Amino acid sequence: MSASKGGKSPTMDDVAREAGVSRALVSIALRGANGVSDSSRAHILKVAKRMGYRPNAVAARLASKTSLTVGVFLLDLYNYVFADIYEGIRSVISNSGRHIVLAIGSADATRDVEAMESLLESRVGVVIAAGLQLPDREVQRFARATPLVSTTRAVPGIDSALCDDQAGAQLAVSHLHALGHRRIAHLASPQRDGYQGRRRGYQAAMADRGLAPLVVEVEYTQAAAAEATTRLLALAEPPSAIFANNDVAALGVMDALDAGGLVVGEDVSVVGYDNTPVAQLPAVSLTSVDQHTALLGRNAAELALRRAARPDEAIEHRTSQPELVVRRSSRPPRFGPRT
Amino acid sequence: MSASKGGKSPTMDDVAREAGVSRALVSIALRGANGVSDSSRAHILKVAKRMGYRPNAVAARLASKTSLTVGVFLLDLYNYVFADIYEGIRSVISNSGRHIVLAIGSADATRDVEAMESLLESRVGVVIAAGLQLPDREVQRFARATPLVSTTRAVPGIDSALCDDQAGAQLAVSHLHALGHRRIAHLASPQRDGYQGRRRGYQAAMADRGLAPLVVEVEYTQAAAAEATTRLLALAEPPSAIFANNDVAALGVMDALDAGGLVVGEDVSVVGYDNTPVAQLPAVSLTSVDQHTALLGRNAAELALRRAARPDEAIEHRTSQPELVVRRSSRPPRFGPRT
DNA sequence: TTGTACGCGTTATCAA
DNA sequence: TTGATAACGCGTACAA
DSSP states (O other): OOSSOTTOOOOHHHHHHHHTSOHHHHHHHHHTOSSSOHHHHHHHHHHHHHHTOOOOHHHHHHHOSSOOEEEEEESOSSOHHHHHHHHHHHHHHGGGTOEEEEEEOOTTSTTHHHHHHHHHHTTOSEEEEESOOSOHHHHHHHHHHSOEEEESSOOTTSEEEEEOHHHHHHHHHHHHHHHTOOOEEEEEOOTTSSOOHHHHHHHHHHHHTTOOOEEEEOOSSHHHHHHHHHHHHTSSSOOSEEEESSHHHHHHHHHHHHHTTOOBTTTBEEEEESOOHHHHSTTTOOEEEEOOHHHHHHHHHHHHHHHHHOTTSOOOEEEEOOEEEOOTTOOOOTTOOOO | OOSSOTTOOOOHHHHHHHHTSOHHHHHHHHHTOSSSOHHHHHHHHHHHHHHTOOOOHHHHHHHOSSOOEEEEEESOSSOHHHHHHHHHHHHHHGGGTOEEEEEEOOTTSTTHHHHHHHHHHTTOSEEEEESOOSOHHHHHHHHHHSOEEEESSOOTTSEEEEEOHHHHHHHHHHHHHHHTOOOEEEEEOOTTSSOOHHHHHHHHHHHHTTOOOEEEEOOSSHHHHHHHHHHHHTSSSOOSEEEESSHHHHHHHHHHHHHTTOOBTTTBEEEEESOOHHHHSTTTOOEEEEOOHHHHHHHHHHHHHHHHHOTTSOOOEEEEOOEEEOOTTOOOOTTOOOO
16 A cells, blocks of 8 residues: 555656556556557556556656647637637547647737747647737747647638638628618727728628728727717717627627617617627527637637647638528618618 | 747756856746846846747746646636636736636536546646536545635535525525515526535525425536426426526526516516626626625635645635625516415 | 666755 | 756657
């Protein structure tokens, strides 16, 4: 009984000594690599289990040349988009034997650098970024230090798993226009980051229809969207429909409408983006563009694994197509099309 | 110009050589420990910066006796409760110079062990668990390997940051009873885990009022709660109010009510638990028990730091008091009290 | 198939 | 104040 005394967990050396073999053999056996006889492997595993051996991932990462861990950056935890993306990533990473290291940013972007630095300091082999708000240059700088895959955002010279944001925005505008809306506002993400596809799609779609664009920039919070909406409603000619760059912003729009005594879908139509679980709640019933977020996560993970394996392959932008899901938040305007 | 060639990031050795000092001195200077003259420290920092030196957290963790990283387990990413808890934790951990390592479980509890193992294999100094569904014995087993702080759940013999769940449940039942409801059902969490305070509070409150309890167990998903609700509604005497053990479950209840053509707050009242951002949406307007989740996170983090510093101190259960937030999902029953 | 020996990038101890 | 030097726990050629 030499197991677990002093509170410290046994090392490979302890296991090797106990099993009467060398430490190298224990390493091979435990990792499932080949080079051990079945008999001694079984024996080693049994001893390790009996001693309560727990691998030291820190030491393993330091010793091994090839880092099997993938870092994942998520903008924040207040948007189920990132939960979906994470699930997509995990579904492919975990059954490839690799580990995931998470880093969480913040809606106001103040923690992006810190979070990315923490991933690099953990020496992950590759990182998947979902919701980085840093300018392209900064992202590219990080990508020089460690292979980087971007998702939901295209960055020149960097692998990315995307959904066609311009097409998605056009779906939204087209839908609202078909309902009869003419004055359609857009809550866009801040210029500073690279998420401008939806804005461009909106502008193109409006121009195609001879409509005047009305864009307001908002930070990635529900409160900021609500505030922007209040400003929009105070205009001389307020919009009859608002297309938000994501569902969280759309919820902020709904907050502001409610506060202003307006009924969503009757007084003002709202379209979101991401088709998150919240949009699907019957009480919310938010029309939204579905970018198949879990698929984005899986695509990003596949790109990451490929990049980690073959660093010199050509950059790939893997793009999927969005889909509009119509719900009750978008309906014909109260007074029909007014020109 | 010896910086950044070959793509590999420079090590402390490189910095030491470049600065003309020993590696030990570089370590001291970079960590801000004392034992360096101001002049050579400034010099070292300058050289490190010029070379683009980035600390290797893996090597640091392996070498240092005292692990400054704290592991955090979250049940999953589909419940903003855990986002709040995480924020609370981070607010105290990050300005203590420590790092956070995240591990995410799943609503069906199948990944709890794996996630906890990954934290232990990362050799974190202490772990904070939010939403562990393992039985007490298992949790205690993990706590023997690494100091553990539980939050939102009490585990005998383990530090915990809690909110009085029994009191919270009594608030909910008391509120519904005062509205005139007599047939009040409860969606409880699975027996297997340690979250039985809300159930007990519900049962006590019902008993106090001479009402018959009606408990259904559900997994931690919206879908499971919806399904359970459908079963409740099919009863000969369906409940006029449903108290769910958390907001996500309450949303599932609302899904089922909607699917059954019933109006929330009119046909059936609903009360949730956690007062998450979703409950606050005007369209949802869910009455919910607020357990001040961010505070729980901060308390848990403080307990974790204390435990890491002084492992032999007495176990502490830090408990705060819940608060009921009334919204439109709970209103008097259609036909008033019947009995 | 098994064992030896070196290296990974730090921290930490002890002399100088 | 500085600077060798020994851990830390494991991966991995290479030799046996």
